[in-house]
Amino acid sequence: MSGDKTGTRAVVLGGSIAGLFAARVLADAYDEVLIVDRDVLTGVEGPRKHCPQGRHINGLLARGQLAMEELYPGITQEIFDDGVPTGDLAGHVRWYFNGKRLKQQVAGLTCVAASRPMLEKHIRRRTAALPNVSFREQHDILGLVTTADRGRVTGVRVQSLTGGASEETVEADLVVDATGRGSRTPVWLEELGYPRVPEERKKIGLGYVTQHYKLLADPYDGDLSINPVAFPEVPRGAIFTKTDGGRVELTTYGLLGDHPPTDQEGLYAWVKSLAVPDIHDALQNAVPLDEPVAFRFPTTLRRRYEDMDRFPQGLLVTGDAVTTFNPVYAQGMTVAALGALTIRDHLHTGAAPVPAQYFRDLARDVIDPAWEMTNTVDLTFPGVQGERTPQVRAAQVFLKLVQKAATRDGKVTAAYMRGAGLVDKPDAMKRPAFVARVLWNVVCGAVGERLRSRPGPRPGARPGPGTASAAPAGSRSEDLVSAG
Structure with a gap:
């Protein structure tokens, strides 16, 4: 295929959701976008062979839905029209934290309750409809092609999995690795003489x-x-x-x-x-x-490309190939969508993105908030190894107070879910008014529990001053507490 380029080409390694999101933004900047994957992609509606999580729940957080809609206007309604139910993350989901049910309140956080194959089908269909996007299916990715000084990636080596085909080179002005947790980019970089990619597990x-x-x-x-x-x-x-x-x-x-x-x-x-x-x-x-x-x-895994002193031009990494979060928190697809928007931000000048700048912005604006949030929760489990700094411990104490307050106050639930859904930045829950609301609900809840746990008067005993039965009619202790 080398030598047949007539315009600019971006190659995306992996037809995952992260790869599809990346292809969508690249299609606005390159004459041709080619997606390479080991699986059959087009026309597939069920779980893919090389996507084991396709058989399990894959949540798209509220911020991910907004990003998906920004990339593909109208796609959310298309998914709903295909029989996918919806609701509000804070108003129509029955959440239990620490075994206690949170108060529900609609917060404008759209849930897309699609199975992974259903969601992937719609995103792939919209991506494939772009006239300059094509797929190279059932191909293994063998490695990167670079300039003689190894300072720039100029393509990839691929080989068909259908048998009998020889290795071929696909030239590219930009290569984006979206191959997931098993990404071989760290290995390829070391083979090219670059330092080991710092990792956190x-x-x-x-x-x-x-x-x-x-x-x-x-x-x-x-x-x-x-x-x-x-x-x-x-x-x-x-x-x-x-x-x-x-x-x-x-x-x-x-x-x-x-x-x-x-x-x-x-x-x-x-x-x-x-x-x-x-x-x-x-x-x-x-x-x-x-x-x-x-x-x-x-294990969770974060590859800190932003910390590398040297990195070849013409290569970016996105999605789970950069960071694999604890999947319980459903952040992966949303971070992939936000990663695509970060790529787009680095394409607006028309020049090839500078990897160091891209990785810096991806880490600071997309990965750090989500990583810190889930790290705080993971480390509440004593058996999980990790550094529990004073900042982490303070965040854990406050998070538990928020969860306790949310059992009494739907507005606290809504704010909490806006943060968990990555719609609001974590700092939003540090605002004085919100902190005061949390503390008020926690204190009122504690007072209510204490009053309810007091033993009642002995049979025949006369109520004394200050006892609950001495309160005016119609002002039970529970009413006084809930009035707060």
């Missing part, structure tokens, strides 16, 4: 199991999903959500090696062990549509 020992059901009775009462979140005392959690095809999707998980079983009876028993009974009760009126499928995720 944290062992979380996550394992989860997914199964789909048809419900014979509706347990949701108007909600979209029921989500009991794992916490140190019960390090097991689940997401039980309506999804496309009139199905319900369950992904239940455990941390630090405590993993759900894949036999049906064992899975039901596991679900019964969750902190709340809602999902187990619902499964009494549900018919399994497939077999339970397991997935293991031992």
Whole structure:
């Protein structure tokens, strides 16, 4: 294929959602965009062979939905028109933190309750519709091609997986690696004489199991999903959500090696062990549509390309190939979308992006806030190894107060979910008015619990001054507390 270029070309390694998002923004700046992947991509509607997480819940956070809509105007409605249910992340999801249910309040956070194959199908269809985007399917990616001084990437070496084909070189003005956690860019760079890419790993020992059901009775009462979140005392959690095809999707998980079983009876028993009974009760009126499928995720991983002193021109990395978050927090696809917008920001001059500047902005504006948020939560589990700095401990204390306040106040829930959905920056929850609201609800809740736990007067005893029964009629202690 070398020698047939007539214009500028960008090559995207990997047809994942991150690769599709990247191709979308590159199509505005390059004459040709080519996506290379080992899988068959076009026309595929089910889980792909080389996307093992395609059989499990993949959440798109509210900020990810906004970014997706910005990249593909009208796509959200197209997905809903294809039978995907929706709701509000704070108003129509039944959240349980520390075993306690949060108050629900609509916060303008659109949930797209699509299965991974459904979401991928729509994003791929819209990307493929761009006239300058094409796919090189069922091809293995063998390595990078560079200038003689190895200072610039000029293409990639690929080979067909269908048999009999020889290796070929695809020339490119820009190569974007979107091949996911298994990215070989760190290995290729070392082979080219570049330093080792700094990495940060944290062992979380996550394992989860997914199964789909048809419900014979509706347990949701108007909600979209029921989500009991794992916490140190019960390090097991689940997401039980309506999804496309009139199905319900369950992904239940455990941390630090405590993993759900894949036999049906064992899975039901596991679900019964969750902190709340809602999902187990619902499964009494549900018919399994497939077999339970397991997935293991031992460590989170962050490749700190922003810390490298040298990096070749003509090469960028995006999505899980840069950072793989704890998937429980559903940040991966959203960060991939925001990463594509970061690439776009570095294409606006028409010149090739400068990798060092791109990686700096990606780390500071996209990865850091999400990474710090999930790191704070991961380190609440004593068995997770990592540095618990005074800042981390303070953040954990405040987060627990927020969660406690959210059990009483829907406005706290809405603000919390705007942060968790990456719509608001973490600093939004540090505003004095919000901190005051959190503390007020926590104090009022504590006072209420204390009053409710007081023993009542002895039979026949006369109420004395200051006792609850001495309060004016119609002003029970519970009413006084809730008035706060």
